[in-house]
Amino acid sequence: MEPIRSFAQLANRLKGFPPKTIAVAQAEDPHTIGAVARAAKEGFARFILTGNKQKIHELLSQHNAQLSDFSVHEINDEKEAVNWCVREVDEGGADILMKGLVNTDNFLRAVLNKEKGLMIPGTVMSYVAALEMPSYHKLLFITDTAVIPFPDLSQKIAMLNYAVEMCHRFGIELPKVALISATEKAGLNPPSAADYAIICKMVDRGQIKGCVVDGPLDIFLATDPESLTIKKVDSPLKGEADVLLFPSLESCNAFYKGLVRFAGAELAGLIQGTRKPVIVMSRSESEQSKFNCIALACLMAAQNNS
Amino acid sequence: MEPIRSFAQLANRLKGFPPKTIAVAQAEDPHTIGAVARAAKEGFARFILTGNKQKIHELLSQHNAQLSDFSVHEINDEKEAVNWCVREVDEGGADILMKGLVNTDNFLRAVLNKEKGLMIPGTVMSYVAALEMPSYHKLLFITDTAVIPFPDLSQKIAMLNYAVEMCHRFGIELPKVALISATEKAGLNPPSAADYAIICKMVDRGQIKGCVVDGPLDIFLATDPESLTIKKVDSPLKGEADVLLFPSLESCNAFYKGLVRFAGAELAGLIQGTRKPVIVMSRSESEQSKFNCIALACLMAAQNNS
Numbered sequence: 170m171e172p173i174r175s176f177a178q179l180a181n182r183l184k185g186f187p188p189k190t191i192a193v194a195q196a197e198d199p200h201t202i203g204a205v206a207r208a209a210k211e212g213f214a215r216f217i218l219t220g221n222k223q224k225i226h227e228l229l230s231q232h233n234a235q236l237s238d239f240s241v242h243e244i245n246d247e248k249e250a251v252n253w254c255v256r257e258v259d260e261g262g263a264d265i266l267m268k269g270l271v272n273t274d275n276f277l278r279a280v281l282n283k284e285k286g287l288m289i290p291g292t293v294m295s296y297v298a299a300l301e302m303p304s305y306h307k308l309l310f311i312t313d314t315a316v317i318p319f320p321d322l323s324q325k326i327a328m329l330n331y332a333v334e335m336c337h338r339f340g341i342e343l344p345k346v347a348l349i350s351a352t353e354k355a356g357l358n359p360p361s362a363a364d365y366a367i368i369c370k371m372v373d374r375g376q377i378k379g380c381v382v383d384g385p386l387d388i389f390l391a392t393d394p395e396s397l398t399i400k401k402v403d404s405p406l407k408g409e410a411d412v413l414l415f416p417s418l419e420s421c422n423a424f425y426k427g428l429v430r431f432a433g434a435e436l437a438g439l440i441q442g443t444r445k446p447v448i449v450m451s452r453s454e455s456e457q458s459k460f461n462c463i464a465l466a467c468l469m470a471a472q473n474n475s
Numbered sequence: 476m477e478p479i480r481s482f483a484q485l486a487n488r489l490k491g492f493p494p495k496t497i498a499v500a501q502a503e504d505p506h507t508i509g510a511v512a513r514a515a516k517e518g519f520a521r522f523i524l525t526g527n528k529q530k531i532h533e534l535l536s537q538h539n540a541q542l543s544d545f546s547v548h549e550i551n552d553e554k555e556a557v558n559w560c561v562r563e564v565d566e567g568g569a570d571i572l573m574k575g576l577v578n579t580d581n582f583l584r585a586v587l588n589k590e591k592g593l594m595i596p597g598t599v600m601s602y603v604a605a606l607e608m609p610s611y612h613k614l615l616f617i618t619d620t621a622v623i624p625f626p627d628l629s630q631k632i633a634m635l636n637y638a639v640e641m642c643h644r645f646g647i648e649l650p651k652v653a654l655i656s657a658t659e660k661a662g663l664n665p666p667s668a669a670d671y672a673i674i675c676k677m678v679d680r681g682q683i684k685g686c687v688v689d690g691p692l693d694i695f696l697a698t699d700p701e702s703l704t705i706k707k708v709d710s711p712l713k714g715e716a717d718v719l720l721f722p723s724l725e726s727c728n729a730f731y732k733g734l735v736r737f738a739g740a741e742l743a744g745l746i747q748g749t750r751k752p753v754i755v756m757s758r759s760e761s762e763q764s765k766f767n768c769i770a771l772a773c774l775m776a777a778q779n780n781s
Contacts, residue, residue, distance in 0.1 A: 304739075318665050400757075416725050417725065419657050430610070430694055
């Protein structure tokens with residue numbers, strides 16, 4: 170399979186799969202409905218929308234949506250809407266869970282619930298996002314933008330494996346993973362540099378598979394082949410990283426928000442560690458970002474059919 | 476004074492000041508000589524260059540430099556060249572110190588030397604840089620890109636004061652300082668959020684002056700007025716930050732390198748805490764970046780004359 174290198178290619182690829190069903194908790198938000206309506210038109214998703222039925226219908230008709238693509242359920246209580254959608258996904262009535270206007274903490278509480286939630290027992294919850302920018306020739310997968318503040322070694326390994334798995338779904342057979350730091354110097358400091366050396370050795374030993382890994386590397390050495398020449402650094406990634414793994418949430422978060430704000434980057438991301446894809450986006454995300462997220466979730470849900 | 480909003484305006488402003496003298500340790504590097512030759516041509520700096528005299532003269536003539544703007548000293552030993560330049564600056568023979576091909580650790584060791592170095596006793600060493608990007612309407616000052624891995628409260632306050640002082644030199648009377656985090660939520664976590672609340676209260680009490688401060692804020696809320704409306708957050712910075720203070724070196728470093736790599740950003744920065752401006756740039760920095768740095772150092776050195 171030819172690798173998917175952009176969100177446009179992603180949406181296109183999905184046309185070959187049967188549509189997925191997505192349950193949305195409190196859908197009555199213009200950006201959410203805009204994204205949902207577009208995904209339904211493209212034909213790769215159908216939706217179960219919960220919330221205020223009247224508002225949802227109004228927004229759907231503003232977007233000229235085909236109402237038969239949507240099943241709308243009146244559930245006005247926020248928690249009730251989330252729990253209803255989680256159950257729907259858990260029981261197989263939907264393939265994907267999506268957050269609408271719901272408060273993120275309440276939403277995640279329901280996803281994380283040990284008995285009724287959607288987490289795979291014993292797994293690390295994390296977040297992987299794909300960035301598309303005019304100034305990079307392919308998608309750049311980054312982790313963790315949103316969940317683990319300061320990942321320890323085992324959490325870093327989980328993050329890496331999640332990102333690699335996502336790359337495989339995008340048709341990137343041997344993704345190049347850069348372990349990001351401020352410099353390329355190996356050693357005990359900062360603490361992430363020691364974890365990075367261990368991860369590289371685990372890759373050498375075959376304990377981590379399916380990817381090429383190098384780090385510590387800074388952003389230049391990870392993404393710019395020329396900088397390797399200038400700094401005379403030899404890296405198996407050749408400045409062509411597919412994945413950037415960050416040492417902290419705050420570094421990953423500032424990195425991607427900087428690129429969205431100043432480099433025209435677009436983003437799509439998913440919670441990791443769940444049995445089914447779960448879409449959690451900030452209410453401030455654009456319609457385009459929400460659409461990209463839906464497409465990403467459909468690709469991840471399509472695995473077993475493909 | 477009208478604020479300086481770009482590096483072009485900065486170079487222009489310097490024409491009103493008498494030229495500064497810059498001592499360069501091991502200058503025989505093409506990017507360094509390129510930048511140095513341009514600054515001399517613009518008329519705001521003169522140079523004392525140390526290193527291999529023959530190589531330096533060759534590079535200068537390649538750049539059609541006026542040799543009378545340069546005093547060249549044959550000093551081939553790296554440490555000797557650094558120590559010689561530090562002494563020259565210390566004794567007033569030069570106004571500014573600049574690193575050429577010298578190893579950064581060796582260079583900083585000489586600057587930090589308690590007896591013969593250039594640090595102001597008892598001050599925090601840090602680094603402030605100015606970023607210029609086509610997608611922001613003014614310069615964005617960031618700290619700390621390079622020196623303090625995980626600043627504590629007192630280091631954060633020092634970083635803030637350095638950045639504010641630099642903004643004042645740029646004619647920004649009341650710079651807007653954003654204390655950067657992944658979200659705007661106040662509280663004990665991450666640890667930087669607690670420091671940020673304390674800093675804001677210190678500003679309220681007049682313990683920190685000359686700036687408007689808010690945090691924690693994410694990159695969007697700090698630099699994009701629209702995102703304040705969308706997220707219904709009220710901030711005295713109004714999404715128009717002049718300064719971004721980061722919780723860790725690795726977050727600041729990834730942020731700026733991302734913007735240089737993907738958003739066409741240019742950078743100029745200076746070590747802070749020294750008695751005279753000290754220019755330390757990576758060997759891989761472009762000629763343009765080195766030129767911007769020289770201009771920045773000349774502005775900072777010009778304070779007492781202006």
